[in-house]
Amino acid sequence: xxxxxxxxxxxxxxxxxxxxxxxxxxxxxxxxxxxxxxxxxxxxxxxxxxxxxxxxxxxxxxxxxxxxxxxxxxxxxxxxxxxxxxxxxxxxxxxxxxxxxxxxxxxxxxxxxxxxxxxxxxxxxxxxxxxxxxxxxxxxxxxxxxxxxxxxxxxxxxxxxxxxxxxxxxxxxxxxxxxxxxxxxxxxxxxxxxxxxxxxxxxxxxxxxxxxxxxxxxxxxxxxxxxxxxxxxxxxxxxxxxxxxxxxxxxxxxxxxxxxxxxxxxxxxxxxxxxxxxxxxxxxxxxxxxxxxxxxxxxxxxxxxxxxxxxxxxxxxxxxxxxxxxxxx
Numbered sequence: 001x002x003x004x005x006x007x008x009x010x011x012x013x014x015x016x017x018x019x020x021x022x023x024x025x026x027x028x029x030x031x032x033x034x035x036x037x038x039x040x041x042x043x044x045x046x047x048x049x050x051x052x053x054x055x056x057x058x059x060x061x062x063x064x065x066x067x068x069x070x071x072x073x074x075x076x077x078x079x080x081x082x083x084x085x086x087x088x089x090x091x092x093x094x095x096x097x098x099x100x101x102x103x104x105x106x107x108x109x110x111x112x113x114x115x116x117x118x119x120x121x122x123x124x125x126x127x128x129x130x131x132x133x134x135x136x137x138x139x140x141x142x143x144x145x146x147x148x149x150x151x152x153x154x155x156x157x158x159x160x161x162x163x164x165x166x167x168x169x170x171x172x173x174x175x176x177x178x179x180x181x182x183x184x185x186x187x188x189x190x191x192x193x194x195x196x197x198x199x200x201x202x203x204x205x206x207x208x209x210x211x212x213x214x215x216x217x218x219x220x221x222x223x224x225x226x227x228x229x230x231x232x233x234x235x236x237x238x239x240x241x242x243x244x245x246x247x248x249x250x251x252x253x254x255x256x257x258x259x260x261x262x263x264x265x266x267x268x269x270x271x272x273x274x275x276x277x278x279x280x281x282x283x284x285x286x287x288x289x290x291x292x293x294x295x296x297x298x299x300x301x302x303x304x305x306x307x308x309x310x311x312x313x314x315x316x317x318x319x320x321x322x323x324x325x326x327x328x329x
Contacts, residue, residue: 002084003081003082005051005085009050009051009052009053010053011053012052012053012308013026013053013055013308014027015027016214016289016290018161018187018188018213019187019188019208019213019214020212021161021213023161023214025056025090025214025216025289025290026053026055026290027283027307028290028291028307029090029290029291029292029293030046030049030054030056030293030295031059031218031293031294032058032059032071032073033063033070034063034065034070034294035070035294035295035296036063036069036070037070037073038073039076041297042073042077044298045295045298046074046077047082048301048302050082052301052302052305054301054305055088055089056090057089057090057091057092058092058093058190058216059071059091059093059120060094060095060097060135061093061094061095061097061099061116061120062097067099068099071093072123074091075126076125078126091124091126092129092132092133093120093133094132094134095112095117095120095133095135096108096136096138096165097135107138107140108134108137108146109138109145109149110145110146110148113134113153114149114152114153117132118158121158127157128158129160130159131159131161131162131188132150132153132159132161132162133162133163133190134149134163134164134165137166143171143175144178146175147175148178150179150184151179151182154184155182155184162187163186163187163188164189164190165191166191166192167189167191169202169203169204169206169207172186172189172213186213188213188289189204189213190217190218191204191215191217192218193217193219193288194217194219194220194221194282195222195226195263195321195325196222196226196325197222200215208287209287214289214290215288215289216290216292217282217288217290218292219292220278220279220282220291220292221275221278221293225251225256225260226274226275226278227275228273228275231257231261259324259325259327259328262324263277263278263325264277266320266324272307272310276306279291279293279304279307280307280312280313281313281318283307284313
């Protein structure tokens with residue numbers, strides 16, 4: 001069965017060039033972390049996103065649970081219903097965090113990266129991914145080896161573009177230099193970036209402009225902190241309530257909630273939700289190619305893509321946002 005989509009879907013989305021490459025990404029991309037587990041729910045979100053012009057779907061080898069589940073579910077969706085649209089999609093994966101037992105199951109060795117990419121391709125049912133990332137820098141593997149693995153994947157046709165995630169500015173510059181030796185460009189960097197974590201502004205965005213790679217920001221909503229989800233405390237079914245999760249309840253302080261409520265008032269003046277304001281803020285800088293969102297339901301995606309039509313953030317308003325963010329720091 002082939003699903004029919006709105007023929008004007010690409011008119012709904014803004015596409016930004018990824019650095020100085022020929023690749024364009026939607027301003028809003030969709031990631032499959034802990035949310036692509038159930039087939040029917042995944043189908044609803046992916047198809048709904050694609051109908052809104054979202055063409056980029058991002059994964060990693062260990063996304064689940066269990067690890068690999070998100071890729072398997074998306075691969076099944078491609079096989080059963082979306083395969084005809086494969087060439088209209090950008091599908092990415094990564095390797096770097098723990099995936100299997102033994103000394104070759106994580107980090108940045110060539111052994112691990114090549115094997116992981118092969119496994120991801122099998123789960124996705126693809127001959128190649130559009131982007132393959134080194135998910136994190138490895139302090140014990142020479143950068144030359146890690147970048148050599150990415151170069152090999154491109155030259156074998158298993159990845160069209162390569163990127164890095166969570167590398168600092170100096171590590172990224174070194175990665176670019178090693179890749180250039182093999183005539184393979186670093187196309188994209190995927191850093192953590194949101195109103196509450198602005199480390200990329202110190203130097204990484206300048207490096208992106210200088211060296212020509214694009215930037216796709218993950219966690220632009222700070223794992224839900226930059227929404228109204230925690231205005232009335234931590235609910236039992238929220239991400240912060242999970243003791244094993246990345247977002248812990250002790251981060252949701254009274255001071256933080258008050259700060260978020262002030263930002264919410266700014267958002268309301270613009271006719272936006274706090275989440276929409278946070279996405280507009282991340283995308284205010286043209287060096288940021290895309291904001292990578294996660295979602296647990298289609299309605300969240302539909303709300304998030306409304307930032308495409310939002311007015312730009314003026315300097316006066318940006319100063320007001322900075323003032324709120326600086327409270328208590």
